[in-house]
Amino acid sequence: xxxxxxxxxxxxxxxxxxxxxxxxxxxxxxxxxxxxxxxxxxxxxxxxxxxxxxxxxxxxxxxxxxxxxxxxxxxxxxxxxxxxxxxxxxxxxxxxxxxxxxxxxxxxxxxxxxxxxxxxxxxxxxxxxxxxxxxxxxxxxxxxxxxxxxxxxxxxxxxxxxxxxxxxxxxxxxxxxxxxxxxxxxxxxxxxxxxxxxxxxxxxxxxxxxxxxxxxxxxxxxxxxxxxxxxxxxxxxxxxxxxxxxxxxxxxxxxxxxxxxxxxxxxxxxxxxxxxxxxxxxxxxxxxxxxxxxxxxxxxxxxxxxxxxxxxxxxxxxxxxxxxxx
Amino acid sequence: xxxxxxxxxxxxxxxxxxxxxxxxxxxxxxxxxxxxxxxxxxxxxxxxxxxxxxxxxxxxxxxxxxxxxxxxxxxxxxxxxxxxxxxxxxxxxxxxxxxxxxxxxxxxxxxxxxxxxxxxxxxxxxxxxxxxxxxxxxxxxxxxxxxxxxxxxxxxxxxxxxxxxxxxxxxxxxxxxxxxxxxxxxxxxxxxxxxxxxxxxxxxxxxxxxxxxxxxxxxxxxxxxxxxxxxxxxxxxxxxxxxxxxxxxxxxxxxxxxxxxxxxx
Numbered sequence: 001x002x003x004x005x006x007x008x009x010x011x012x013x014x015x016x017x018x019x020x021x022x023x024x025x026x027x028x029x030x031x032x033x034x035x036x037x038x039x040x041x042x043x044x045x046x047x048x049x050x051x052x053x054x055x056x057x058x059x060x061x062x063x064x065x066x067x068x069x070x071x072x073x074x075x076x077x078x079x080x081x082x083x084x085x086x087x088x089x090x091x092x093x094x095x096x097x098x099x100x101x102x103x104x105x106x107x108x109x110x111x112x113x114x115x116x117x118x119x120x121x122x123x124x125x126x127x128x129x130x131x132x133x134x135x136x137x138x139x140x141x142x143x144x145x146x147x148x149x150x151x152x153x154x155x156x157x158x159x160x161x162x163x164x165x166x167x168x169x170x171x172x173x174x175x176x177x178x179x180x181x182x183x184x185x186x187x188x189x190x191x192x193x194x195x196x197x198x199x200x201x202x203x204x205x206x207x208x209x210x211x212x213x214x215x216x217x218x219x220x221x222x223x224x225x226x227x228x229x230x231x232x233x234x235x236x237x238x239x240x241x242x243x244x245x246x247x248x249x250x251x252x253x254x255x256x257x258x259x260x261x262x263x264x265x266x267x268x269x270x271x272x273x274x275x276x277x278x279x280x281x282x283x284x285x286x287x288x289x290x291x292x293x294x295x296x297x298x299x300x301x302x303x304x305x306x307x308x309x310x311x312x313x314x315x316x317x318x319x320x321x322x323x324x325x326x
Numbered sequence: 327x328x329x330x331x332x333x334x335x336x337x338x339x340x341x342x343x344x345x346x347x348x349x350x351x352x353x354x355x356x357x358x359x360x361x362x363x364x365x366x367x368x369x370x371x372x373x374x375x376x377x378x379x380x381x382x383x384x385x386x387x388x389x390x391x392x393x394x395x396x397x398x399x400x401x402x403x404x405x406x407x408x409x410x411x412x413x414x415x416x417x418x419x420x421x422x423x424x425x426x427x428x429x430x431x432x433x434x435x436x437x438x439x440x441x442x443x444x445x446x447x448x449x450x451x452x453x454x455x456x457x458x459x460x461x462x463x464x465x466x467x468x469x470x471x472x473x474x475x476x477x478x479x480x481x482x483x484x485x486x487x488x489x490x491x492x493x494x495x496x497x498x499x500x501x502x503x504x505x506x507x508x509x510x511x512x513x514x515x516x517x518x519x520x521x522x523x524x525x526x527x528x529x530x531x532x533x534x535x536x537x538x539x540x541x542x543x544x545x546x547x548x549x550x551x552x553x554x555x556x557x558x559x560x561x562x563x564x565x566x567x568x569x570x571x572x573x574x575x576x577x578x579x580x581x582x583x584x585x586x587x588x589x590x591x
Contacts, residue, residue: 019384057364074587092423100421107418109336111343116336152343178484 002176002208003069005047008078010039010064010232017212038064040232041078048175049206051198053213053240055221055318061232063102066178069210070100082176096125099169103181106165109151114164115149118171125172132171139167143197150222159190166197179211183218210268216315228321235321240314247321248312251290253283255297270297284312329424337436343506351401352444359392359452362518376522383549385462386519389452390548392543394516396445398479398540400487405436407491408500411586427488427579434484461549471557472544478564479540485571486536488509492575495582516542536567 014028014033019025039061046052054062064076068074071087080087085094108117118264122132143163148156153164164181169177179198183191202209213219214297219226219240225242228236236243253271261278270293271285284295290309298304333388341348366388370381379387407430410416419426453460464472490507493500502566514516522529531537545561546552 067417070417070421072420072587074584090420095421095423098421102417105414105418107415109340111340112336116339120329120332120336121422125421126423134532249375 001045001046002050002083003044004081005042005044005065005069006070006079007041008039008065008080009037009041009076010061010068010073011076012036012038013257024062027167028227031096033184038232039068039075042234044227044234044237046208046210048208050225051202051209051220051223053226054229055210055213055219055226055321056224056229058214060229062229063180063277065229066100066180066210066212070098070178071095072100085269087305096177097174098176099172100178101165101169101175101182103162103179104183106153106161107168108161108164110154111152113150114124114156114168117153117164117168118149121168121171127172131173135171135173136167140171141202143167157190159186159193162186162190162194163197166194170201170240173205175207177207177209179209181212181214183215184212184262191215191217194284198222228318230321244311244314244317245287248287250286251270251285252310252312253285253294253297253312255281255283256309257281257306259302259307260300266302267297271299330428332508333429333432334436334439337433338439343377346446348440351392351441352448355392355396355445356448356452359389362388362392363456365577369405377520378551379520382459382461384520385456386434386549387418389456389460389547390472391545393445393510393519394454394544394587395477395480395515395541396448397442397476398483400480400483401438401441402504403430403437403484403487404500404504405490406430406433407488408494411582412498416586427575428487433486438480440445440469454556463550464548468547468557470474471525471561472499473547473548475544475557475561475564478561478568479544482536482540482564482568483570485568487570489575489578492578492582495585511537514538516545536564536571538589539564539567 001140014034014036015027016034017027020189038059038181042061042065054065055060061122064073068075069082069087071090083094083097085091098204108114109120118132118136121127140149143166145160145163145167148164153161156164166182182198183194186194187283195218198209198211201207202222208275211218213224223240225238225239226236227234228243236246238246249271252274255267257279263278264273264276267273267276267283271283273281274284275282283293294307294309297307363385366381366384370384371374374380376384410419416426419429455472494501497503514521514532514535516532517563521532521538521542523531524532532542539560543557545550547554547557547560
């Protein structure tokens with residue numbers, strides 16, 4: 001077991017700030033302290049080499065959890081062990097074995113070529129010259145960034161910068177990698193590049209990775225297992241495929257009709273009409289009734305040409321989970 | 327240690343990308359000195375001695391105090407510390423096997439490097455213009471003592487800057503606090519004028535703070551207004567203050583970090 005989290009909670013303190021000038025003046029003297037439970041008693045464990053996706057809407061507690069596992073935040077209660085260490089004790093021995101990449105924050109020196117930051121990280125993590133060269137060559141090759149190493153970071157595109165961030169984080173060959181929104185703001189091509197890289201890196205090095213993302217594509221492509229966090233609690237932890245069965249109690253029937261097709265009233269009795277054109281109808285029907293409904297449609301006097309029983313799109317499922325929220 | 331050298335080298339390189347900003351800063355430095363020199367030149371046209379300082383002593387005081395201050399300043403390093411806290415970039419260091427205080431002290435050292443070069447060029451210009459008015463007399467032990475005071479003064483200023491930067495853990499903006507403290511510091515350190523021009527009580531109070539030892543005392547020593555022994559005593563007081571500040575920083579850092587962690591930037 002590489003990561004073990006037990007009853008981990010985090011409550012933030014903040015002050016209530018009312019709008020208006022008078023309220024601001026009053027606020028100078030008396031402020032009301034408020035608490036936000038960002039993470040509530042969560043439990044999970046992760047095996048070596050797993051690539052787990054954290055899914056959840058903004059503010060669900062994904063980043064807070066990653067920050068606790070990186071030792072940036074103390075939890076309010078509960079415990080966690082990563083590689084046998086308690087993260088928030090910030091032992092150097094632990095820090096040398098993991099890395100955190102935040103899509104919204106960079107660790108590279110903004111005014112210098114990325115190479116300078118790499119060299120600095122080499123020294124901080126005490127990587128030997130030989131290892132440094134080998135790792136760097138491999139990463140640069142995989143990410144195809146040979147040409148940008150000597151360009152000031154601030155002159156790089158977002159995609160190039162993200163690739164350099166990944167290199168900086170991986171130079172010391174961490175055993176555990178936390179990726180917080182690594183593809184945020186990137187265009188589709190850059191997103192795919194990063195995604196492909198993460199996938200092959202994980203397969204090759206058996207690095208344990210936790211990934212948070214808003215992009216369904218990232219999770220669909222990369223993670224076999226997902227943990228869904230809603231309102232600071234774990235709503236689901238398991239295979240991505242069985243997620244659909246749990247959250248989507250229905251299947252989709254796509255029916256094609258011949259000739260002039262049908263009218264909406266004629267198909268409504270079979271199930272919830274999701275999309276309608278006279279020749280193509282998509283229906284949602286309860287999972288267990290799907291077969292019977294398909295048979296009923298076929299044996300009805302409607303001009304059926306073809307019928308297809310399908311699972312709901314995973315992104316639809318997740319969208320449904322997120323919109324349930326709040 | 328190689329990592330410290332790497333940080334210093336990066337910071338020096340970074341400073342060179344801001345050549346224009348440094349030049350502008352340097353221009354401001356000189357303007358400040360010229361203003362002080364003009365005021366005293368005018369004053370000494372109608373008076374021989376002010377509180378025991380004759381004209382060349384006063385001009386020397388102002389020039390050398392200016393020189394000493396710019397060799398020991400941290401160039402608003404508190405802003406860097408506060409920015410790390412407010413932007414959350416502090417997290418980048420927190421996850422690495424390196425202490426933040428060590429890291430920032432190293433960055434600051436690289437940061438003053440380029441500024442030091444600029445100050446040295448300025449000094450050549452200033453000395454050229456004030457040459458006939460300046461007093462140059464120094465023996466080897468005094469030079470050594472002054473060098474020691476220079477280093478300790480820089481460290482005091484650096485720790486103060488970091489400490490003020492840490493205020494950022496509790497407030498969203500430190501510029502106001504920083505400016506107010508800077509003016510008080512310049513005043514009490516004798517940057518504008520020798521503090522013994524002030525009423526005796528104020529002088530006593532200011533000798534209680536570390537500031538006077540980062541400009542007034544070293545220049546008094548240089549001008550032969552205080553003895554070598556008094557200079558040594560000044561250095562001792564500085565070292566005590568350095569230790570005190572270090573202790574305070576450690577404590578404030580612990581509390582600040584708790585705060586940082588509880589708001590979760």
